[in-house]
Amino acid sequence: MKETQNSIGAYLKLHWKTAVFLVVLLIGIGLADIFVDSYMRRLLNLCAIYVIVSLAMNLVNGFTGQFSLGQAGFMAIGAYTVAVFTVPIESRAAIFYLEPMAPFLANIQLPFIVALILGGLASVVVAFFIGSPCLRLRGDYLAIATLGFSEIIRIVFTNTQSITNGALGIKSIPTISSLWWTYGTALLIIIATVLLINSTYGRAFKSIREDEIAAEAMGVGLFKTKMTSFLIGAFFTGIGGGLFAALLGTVDPKQFYFTLTYNFLLIIVLGGMGSISGTIIASFVVTLGQEALRFLDEPMAFGLDLPIFRPGLRMVVFSFLLMVIVLFYRKGLMGTNELTWDFIAQKYRSIKKKLSGKKTSTEGGGN
Amino acid sequence: MVVGMTMETFLQQLINGLSVGSLYALIAIGYTMVYGILRLINFAHGDIFMMAAYFTYFGIAVFFLPWYVTFIITIGLTMLLGVTIERVAYRPLRDAPKTSLLISAIGVSFLLENVATYLFSGKPQAFPEFPLMTTPFFIGGLSFQPVSIVIPIVAFILMSALLFIINKTKIGMAMRAVAVDYDTAKLMGIKINGVISSTFAIGSALAAVGAILWCMKYPSVLPLMGVVPGLKCFIAAVIGGIGNVKGAVLGGLILGFSEVLMVAFFPALTGYRDAIAFVILIIILLFLPNGLLGKKQVEKV
Numbered sequence: 001m002k003e004t005q006n007s008i009g010a011y012l013k014l015h016w017k018t019a020v021f022l023v024v025l026l027i028g029i030g031l032a033d034i035f036v037d038s039y040m041r042r043l044l045n046l047c048a049i050y051v052i053v054s055l056a057m058n059l060v061n062g063f064t065g066q067f068s069l070g071q072a073g074f075m076a077i078g079a080y081t082v083a084v085f086t087v088p089i090e091s092r093a094a095i096f097y098l099e100p101m102a103p104f105l106a107n108i109q110l111p112f113i114v115a116l117i118l119g120g121l122a123s124v125v126v127a128f129f130i131g132s133p134c135l136r137l138r139g140d141y142l143a144i145a146t147l148g149f150s151e152i153i154r155i156v157f158t159n160t161q162s163i164t165n166g167a168l169g170i171k172s173i174p175t176i177s178s179l180w181w182t183y184g185t186a187l188l189i190i191i192a193t194v195l196l197i198n199s200t201y202g203r204a205f206k207s208i209r210e211d212e213i214a215a216e217a218m219g220v221g222l223f224k225t226k227m228t229s230f231l232i233g234a235f236f237t238g239i240g241g242g243l244f245a246a247l248l249g250t251v252d253p254k255q256f257y258f259t260l261t262y263n264f265l266l267i268i269v270l271g272g273m274g275s276i277s278g279t280i281i282a283s284f285v286v287t288l289g290q291e292a293l294r295f296l297d298e299p300m301a302f303g304l305d306l307p308i309f310r311p312g313l314r315m316v317v318f319s320f321l322l323m324v325i326v327l328f329y330r331k332g333l334m335g336t337n338e339l340t341w342d343f344i345a346q347k348y349r350s351i352k353k354k355l356s357g358k359k360t361s362t363e364g365g366g367n
Numbered sequence: 368m369v370v371g372m373t374m375e376t377f378l379q380q381l382i383n384g385l386s387v388g389s390l391y392a393l394i395a396i397g398y399t400m401v402y403g404i405l406r407l408i409n410f411a412h413g414d415i416f417m418m419a420a421y422f423t424y425f426g427i428a429v430f431f432l433p434w435y436v437t438f439i440i441t442i443g444l445t446m447l448l449g450v451t452i453e454r455v456a457y458r459p460l461r462d463a464p465k466t467s468l469l470i471s472a473i474g475v476s477f478l479l480e481n482v483a484t485y486l487f488s489g490k491p492q493a494f495p496e497f498p499l500m501t502t503p504f505f506i507g508g509l510s511f512q513p514v515s516i517v518i519p520i521v522a523f524i525l526m527s528a529l530l531f532i533i534n535k536t537k538i539g540m541a542m543r544a545v546a547v548d549y550d551t552a553k554l555m556g557i558k559i560n561g562v563i564s565s566t567f568a569i570g571s572a573l574a575a576v577g578a579i580l581w582c583m584k585y586p587s588v589l590p591l592m593g594v595v596p597g598l599k600c601f602i603a604a605v606i607g608g609i610g611n612v613k614g615a616v617l618g619g620l621i622l623g624f625s626e627v628l629m630v631a632f633f634p635a636l637t638g639y640r641d642a643i644a645f646v647i648l649i650i651i652l653l654f655l656p657n658g659l660l661g662k663k664q665v666e667k668v
Contacts, residue, residue, distance in 0.1 A: 137652060155639060315485070
């Protein structure tokens with residue numbers, strides 16, 4: 001007993017800054033949960049969901065070096081699982097008015113948390129079937145197969161009228177409005193990812209990213225390790241999708257167009273492929289940025305009525321941003337670094353050095 | 368099951384499959400050539416195809432140019448677009464990690480789609496009809512659209528020309544050399560950049576012709592029209608053996624026939640028409656990962 005107390009004490013001594021930071025963060029979320037208005041609440045919830053899905057994508061693409069583009073599809077599976085199993089039974093007849101819900105599902109209603117986990121597991125099952133042929137091969141087949149899968153899953157969901165209500169989608173899903181669901185899940189997933197990355201598995205993931213042949217020679221089972229990463233990623237993405245459905249209260253196949261995946265791609269590229277903290281920062285930057293730049297899509301309300309501002313400009317800006325980052329700032333914000341206290345201290349020192357260096361010499365370059 | 372499938376309708380479906388397959392083949396060649404040389408899935412290829420369709424649409428329906436002028440301008444502009452994309456988005460990343468190159472390709476694709484949505488609006492535009500190509504004619508009780516016959520003929524001529532270029536000309540020899548061994552080809556004095564540019568030019572030109580013929584068959588243009596054909600044609604290239612031009616043609620035809628015949632035999636599955644390509648992809652990757660005509664690739668250290 002005394003020993004464990006000691007080790008906890010030692011741990012706290014070592015990580016007191018992180019502990020303080022976590023406490024501040026939790027208080028911050030708690031305060032936000034009480035005070036923010038419904039628009040901001042929805043936006044903050046969306047940020048947390050983007051953190052979850054982007055983190056899962058970075059696990060596969062950034063840490064393991066496998067190029068998966070199936071995020072929209074896995075989210076759709078998670079979202080539809082939550083939708084189908086949590087919609088109140090009494091409102092089902094009104095939603096499924098074209099064709100009644102399949103009898104084997106019509107009377108099943110599950111608690112949200114169960115449906116959420118079920119959605120993650122359903123994603124895992126599907127990911128297994130996509131991964132088995134693709135992850136055995138070297139090359140980029142995974143990219144095309146996962147992108148194709150997210151198109152197929154939309155086609156399937158549009159055609160299975162009695163389960164998913166086809167193109168009409170499912171409405172009146174019980175919604176979550178508290179920030180704790182999304183942020184709690186996001187925190188759990190962040191912690192799980194950090195532990196995973198620092199474990200033997202995490203080192204195996206990174207070794208595959210750096211050099212498959214060398215990793216294999218060192219005894220890393222390529223297929224098994226890639227599959228582990230891909231399945232964990234799919235599970236998290238499915239959970240993210242389930243939260244997404246519960247946040248919006250409605251799902252339909254159009255929400256899960258493959259362009260959704262490109263948002264997450266932008267996030268992980270901006271944050272740095274292979275950086276957890278970079279992904280978290282970039283999730284907020286991109287989600288809030290997309291909201292802040294909404295004015296680009298509207299005709300100018302002030303000054304000259306330039307025809308430049310019209311629907312679509314925002315997405316042009318975002319895709320252009322993706323290109324600029326890939327071409328000129330390939331490492332993104334963080335590269336493969338993490339935002340640790342040492343990292344901050346180091347940055348602080350180097351900035352300070354640069355500033356003082358500027359004073360002494362006339363040539364003060366740098367960024 | 369087979370409901371009222373007569374010999375006539377079956378023949379008609381075969382012609383239809385041939386024309387759809389030839390279109391796929393024309394686009395698939397662009398994928399396979401780029402993959403053969405750069406080992407890159409050129410995600411932007413489907414969107415180059417889409418831009419070509421818009422060029423044709425603007426030439427004919429907006430600027431009222433004669434069709435032959437429009438076709439020449441379209442092919443020229445599309446080649447320019449393809450070469451520019453390679454120059455701007457792929458060349459600076461040639462020594463970067465593969466993932467960066469792949470992301471760049473996705474970025475270009477996303478950018479083209481968004482720029483097209485922004486400039487031309489997301490609504491589909493009606494492509495002017497070519498009465499010469501769409502008025503059906505009859506042979507022995509069978510009705511054909513002339514375009515269904517023209518597509519395979521044009522495709523056949525272009526593919527023969529391409530095979531001639533690849534196998535008999537100097538630039539074709541250089542392309543083959545670069546595809547076999549990039550570094551050695553460089554050491555032998557082959558101008559890599561020129562070879563890659565001409566690969567993109569040829570691929571884009573074929574995509575442009577594909578787009579023109581596509582719009583005659585399916586007369587509407589929209590910014591996301593290149594996505595699904597793009598994915599399918601990459602799959603066609605994988606079916607035939609990625610990197611192999613004849614394989615891409617074979618894969619395109621197989622895909623075209625399977626789609627058309629599946630819908631003809633099982634009308635209930637019409638909604639799943641776009642899904643069959645991916646089912647075939649999974650099967651091919653499981654049992655014949657190098658494709659039908661591909662060589663076994665050995666990964667070297």
